[in-house]
Amino acid sequence: MSAASAPLHLGTLQLTYQVLALLLTAFSVGGALLAKGRYGLWFWVGSFATLALFQISGAAVLPAWDKNAGYLIGHLGGMLSSLCVLLGIRAYLGLTLRWKQGLAFVLGAGAVCAALMAAGLSPRMSLALSLLVSAVLRWQAFTHLLAAFRRHGGTPMGFATAIILLSVVSHLVRTGALLSPLGAGYENGFQSNAFGMLGLIVVLVMHGFVILLLVTHALQREVLSLAEHDSLTGLLNRRGMDARFERLRRRAAMQGGQSMSLALIDVDHFKAVNDRLGHGAGDDVLKGLGALLDTLIRPTDLAVRLGGEEFVLLWNGIQPGVEGAMAEKIRQAVARHPFETREGPVAVTVSIGVTGMPAHDGDLESVLKRADRALYRAKQDGRDRVAVDPG
Ligand SMILES: Nc1nc2c(ncn2[C@@H]2O[C@H](COP(=O)(O)OP(=O)(O)OP(=O)(O)O)[C@@H](O)[C@H]2O)c(=O)[nH]1
Structure with a gap:
């Protein structure tokens, strides 16, 4: 990582790299500000900034005092960046950060690097060790992304997962190269410094791509979620129900053809609620009803707002013939529930049409x-009741 820190003067190539690193840092700070710090972008900014700052101080400042310290600080920067x-990635995926363990791991490795050099081993060995540590950290990031990709696809x-894997491989390849005779000229050779700087630029560009890909992925998921959910109640809408129904049906068919049931729920005389209390209070009732229905089903079932004051519950994996009793429980729960609105509590009843299906x-x-x-039929028979279609 810190091949760039080897020369004591700032060569043209080195300067180019550092300007690029700073530009990328500024670019990602701007991106992070725009994205309001979501998706863990601040850590990405940190990864750029750490690399840039450590490389500059490692190459330009510390060698004047102690050459080995210059190397060490560059190697530490590489590990901190990883x-x-x-x-x-952990922040982006909503996992606990565990930053203290990570920091302890990196600082411990830094101490080993320092001990290696103090014992007279070449900075090459310290760099090899730090690259290995980086590869381990990046491998963990890769496994998190892979698990998320398996769950959500996209x-x-x-691509982001593949790039992180590539960065693991590139760190391992560099470690191997350093430990082989190829790495012999690391401390002095201009060529190996140029190679190292090229590697750093590639890593920075990779980071940039990963950020863009993850933000694109998050935005795609957000747009899809907005398109499949009802904005008033937060329940699935018709499109969301269509998207999930086929999956549920196939899963139920695979699990030995268990049956599914669908309940169509309609608020009785809802127009009167709107007319009496206003549209805002009507909205509050719908919101409250959506929340109540959501609590009355299992996580594997679906609650949907089909439109207006019409809702759907889709139960899967239930025994044939029990849907009428389940719908009756829902009807009673709604009738008992006072819905909080801006005009005070409101009681409503619902009519339910329910049917099963293999x-x-x-x-x-x-x-x-x-x-x-x-x-x-339920409406015709006087409302506040359940009617079952035998299918
Ligand atoms: N507040 C509010 N009202 C809505 C919304 N969507 C539809 N409505 C109203 O829901 C009412 C539905 O009225 P109707 O279809 O006549 O049915 P109802 O008054 O519930 O009578 P029944 O279904 O026959 O018991 C209409 O007044 C719509 O304006 C909404 O998002 N918010």
């Missing part, structure tokens, strides 16, 4: 039609 990459996440031949359109037929 730690920033790991923390950035091309940008795939998982293997469920077709959402026809199931919805059957539930709608049952709902129509």
Whole structure:
């Protein structure tokens, strides 16, 4: 990492690298400010800044005092930068940071590097060790990203994962090269310094790409989530239900054809609530109903706001024939629940049309039609009741 810190003067190449590193730092600070510090971007900024600052001080300042300290500070900078990459990815994925353990690991490795050089071993060995430590930290970052990619997919996440893996490989290759006869000229040779600086620039550009890819991935997920959720209640909307239904149906079919049931829920005389208390209070009722329905289902079931005052519950993996009783429990829970609104508590009732379907031949359109037929009956029969369509 700190091949750049070897010469005691700032050559043209070195200056170019450091200007580039500072420009990239400024660029990512701007990006982080724009993104309001989300996605753990500050750690990425840290990774740039650490590399740049440590390289500059390692190359330009400390060697005048102690050449080995110059090397050491550069090697430490490389490891801290890799730690920033790991923390950035952990923050981005919402994992606990564990920065104290990371810092202790890096500082411990730094102490070993210092001891190696104090014992008369070449800075080459210290660099090799620090690159190995960086590879370990980056490998952890890679495993986190890979797990996230397996869960969520997405091309940008795939590329980001591949780039981090590439950076692990490049660190290992550099370690190998340093330990082989190829690394012999590390301390003095202009060529190996040039090679080292080129490596650093590649790492910085890689970091830049990973940031862009992760931000793209996060934005893509945000847009998809907005498109599939209802803004008032936060429940899935029709599009979100369509997207998940097929997956649920296939899973239920694979698990031995367990059946699914769909309940279509409609608030009774909702127009009267709006007319009496205003649209705002009506919205509060819908929000409260959405929240209540969400608490009444299992995490594997779906709660959906289909539109207006119409909701859907989709139960999967239930025994055939129990859907009527389940819908009745929902009806009673709604009737008992006072909904908090800006105009005070409001009580509403719901009518529910419910129907079951064998998982293997469920077709959402026809199931919805059957539930709608049952709902129509529940309304006709006087509301605040459940009607079952036998399918
Ligand atoms: N506050 C609010 N009202 C909505 C929203 N979407 C639809 N509505 C209202 O919901 C009411 C639905 O009225 P209707 O379809 O006549 O049904 P209802 O009054 O509930 O009567 P029944 O369903 O026959 O019991 C209409 O007044 C719509 O304006 C919404 O997002 N917020």
